Amino acid sequence: MRYVLLALGLSVGLAFAPMPPIPMPAAFAQTAGAVTPQIGRQQARRIAAASGVVRVKEIELDDGKWEIEGTDGAGRKIEIDIDARSGKVLRIERD
Numbered sequence: 001m002r003y004v005l006l007a008l009g010l011s012v013g014l015a016f017a018p019m020p021p022i023p024m025p026a027a028f029a030q031t032a033g034a035v036t037p038q039i040g041r042q043q044a045r046r047i048a049a050a051s052g053v054v055r056v057k058e059i060e061l062d063d064g065k066w067e068i069e070g071t072d073g074a075g076r077k078i079e080i081d082i083d084a085r086s087g088k089v090l091r092i093e094r095d
Contacts, residue, residue, distance in 0.1 A: 037084035
């Protein structure tokens with residue numbers, strides 16, 4: 001009886017023991033579609049400012065790019081897309 005209780009206690013204890021994190025295989029991380037931005041929000045704002053944005057109205061990370069909407073020095077609407085990994089300006093559109 002003592003051995004049965006000991007075995008039961010050990011099995012329950014092992015079932016709830018903390019497990020170390022399992023690293024994600026590199027191949028899965030690349031194909032999972034998740035983009036880790038190298039360019040942060042503030043750096044994207046600086047790039048947009050250098051491209052003509054004076055006032056930022058909205059900034060959003062979407063599909064691996066920063067999408068920034070704002071106004072330029074003349075008060076016209078301007079939209080800029082910046083690659084979140086490289087910081088390269090992908091598109092500038094003025095209305």
